[in-house]
Structures are given as structure tokens and as C-alpha cells.
Amino acid sequence: MSDAEYKVNNVVLTVSYRDTELDLEKVASNLEGARYAPEVFAGVIYRMPEPKASFLIFASGKANCVGARSIESAEAAIGNLTEQLREQSFDVGEPEIEIQNMVASVEFHRRFDLEQIARNIPNVEYNPEVFPGLVFRMEGSSVAVLLFVQGKGVAVGAKSEEEIRKALDRIAETIE
Known part of the structure; x- marks a missing residue:
């Protein structure tokens, strides 16, 4: 048994809202601080202040979540994003989440x-x-x-x- 101590610094997850097309202009304009410049990058870049996490959100209904320091805070951030999308009247079901790294x-x-x-x-x-x-x-x-x-x-x-x-x-x- 190792006496090594570790601290998780980053959790990367993929998020999939099945059968969902997102209007990225609408998403970006309704998420405070989100950036969308399709000529530079094909997705919305959104940094969520609390719980701290960043998202790359794509029109296909897929997203990447990075920067959370635990699986729990990443899941909370994804739940928060899901709520915000629902408030924008996107019909997103429960997201499929997979830890990548x-x-x-x-x-x-x-x-x-x-x-x-x-x-x-x-x-x-x-x-x-x-x-x-x-x-x-x-x-x-x-x-x-x-x-x-x-x-x-x-x-x-x-x-x-x-x-x-x-x-x-x-x-x-x-x-x-």
C-alpha cells in the first residue's frame, strides 16, 4: 500500500444530450460569459463560475466538460448546464455522461x-x-x-x- 498522497486537479467528461440539436447562437446569448465565434471554433465556449467548470458545447447536443476538480463537482456543473438549457426551452433529456480522464x-x-x-x-x-x-x-x-x-x-x-x-x-x- 502506497503512502503517496494525490489531489485531483482536473476531470474531463463527455456529455451527450441524445436526439438534441442546439441552436448555438441562442445558447451563447443566454449563458452569461459564453463565447461563440463559429469562424474560429465550431462550438460555444462557456466557463461556469460555480461549480467551477468549462464547457465546449456543440450543435449536435454533445459537450465536453473540463476543469472540475472532482467527479461530483463536474456532475453538479453538468446538472446546472442542463437546467440552463431547459430554461432556454431546449428539450434536453437526462444527459449521458462519461468520464474520459x-x-x-x-x-x-x-x-x-x-x-x-x-x-x-x-x-x-x-x-x-x-x-x-x-x-x-x-x-x-x-x-x-x-x-x-x-x-x-x-x-x-x-x-x-x-x-x-x-x-x-x-x-x-x-x-x-
Whole structure:
């Protein structure tokens, strides 16, 4: 069991309002602070202040939600967006939500000898001339952890906090 501590910094989700076409001009004009410049980008860019999250909203009824720091706050932001769309008289049902990626900063409470890890552990990438961190990919998982000499790291590609914890435990087992 790893004594590493992590903090989720970003959750990325896809949102789908089935069988819905959105009038993006109308969406943008009714969401405070939303931007829509179709000649630059094909969707509405909307930063929700509370709960804090950003959305890319498309005419197809699909959206991406980024910037939330937990699944719960992302789901609350999506619920808030759904309400606002309904208030604009869009007939959106319950959105289908899928977690795509979680990014977490990690503190391992120890230093790492990245050269030694790279020599002794298969399936890691370490090229200090290109990037100062070692890339530790989890077998059978989409999670990768970037390890740095000072004992810090970044976990990417997880779809749940359980996946992050498993990856950190596996690193602790492998490196011990």
C-alpha cells in the first residue's frame, strides 16, 4: 500500500444530450460569459463560475466538460448546464455522461533515482534530454504516472480515483 498522497486537479467528461440539436447562437446569448465565434471554433465556449467548470458545447447536443476538480463537482456543473438549457426551452433529456480522464498531482514523500528505475523496470520511458520525468505506464490500464526526482508526480488517463490509487500502489510495489 502506497503512502503517496494525490489531489485531483482536473476531470474531463463527455456529455451527450441524445436526439438534441442546439441552436448555438441562442445558447451563447443566454449563458452569461459564453463565447461563440463559429469562424474560429465550431462550438460555444462557456466557463461556469460555480461549480467551477468549462464547457465546449456543440450543435449536435454533445459537450465536453473540463476543469472540475472532482467527479461530483463536474456532475453538479453538468446538472446546472442542463437546467440552463431547459430554461432556454431546449428539450434536453437526462444527459449521458462519461468520464474520459482524470489528472492528479501526486506527492510520494521520497526522492526517486530515475536512472535506476529506468534500467531495472520494463515498460518505462525516460529520456532526460527531452523531458525530466519518467513515464510509468500501468499495464492493463490507461493510467500513466509521470515521476520526478523530487518525489512528485502526475497521474493521467484514469477514469476513477480507484484507478489512481491502484496505479500508485503498483508503483510502490514495483519500486520497493
